[in-house]
Amino acid sequence: LSDIEAGLMGGAIFVDYRATAYYLGISRLEDVGRYGTIPTAKNLPADWFTTDAGGKLRSRAQLRKLYELREIPFGLPHIAFSNTNERAALGWFVATEILGNKNVQLYEASIREWAAAPTRRMHRQINLDE
Secondary structure, three states: OHHHHHHHHOOOEEEEOOOHHHHHOOOOOOOOOOOOEOOOOEEOOHHHHEHHHOOOEOOHHHHHHHHHHOOOOOOOOEEEEOOOOHHHHHHHHHHHHHOOOOOEEEOOOHHHHHHHOOOOOOEOOOOOOO
């Protein structure tokens, strides 16, 4: 976790590859302690990487455009996370192996670990409980 916190302090781009409802704080998995995301994180749902929610990845140009549309600077250090890391692993693969950003780190414990510590801030854009 210290590497992840250092990344946050050092200006790394955190990319939340979960569905937008999790990112915004509308929904959460039961075992993720709090709603929302890591402060400053950008959201790029991993299911956008495939055509028509299928098993075929989009073209390199289309994948690159998704990062641009979500305002995720490419080539900068980037930390990928999700709920269980399956989506983050796909994000890591797309960013490093297809698009060539070798500055991507996978946050293995992901949002579950982050949200479990009450001292770590979470950003929640939509709170339906208020």
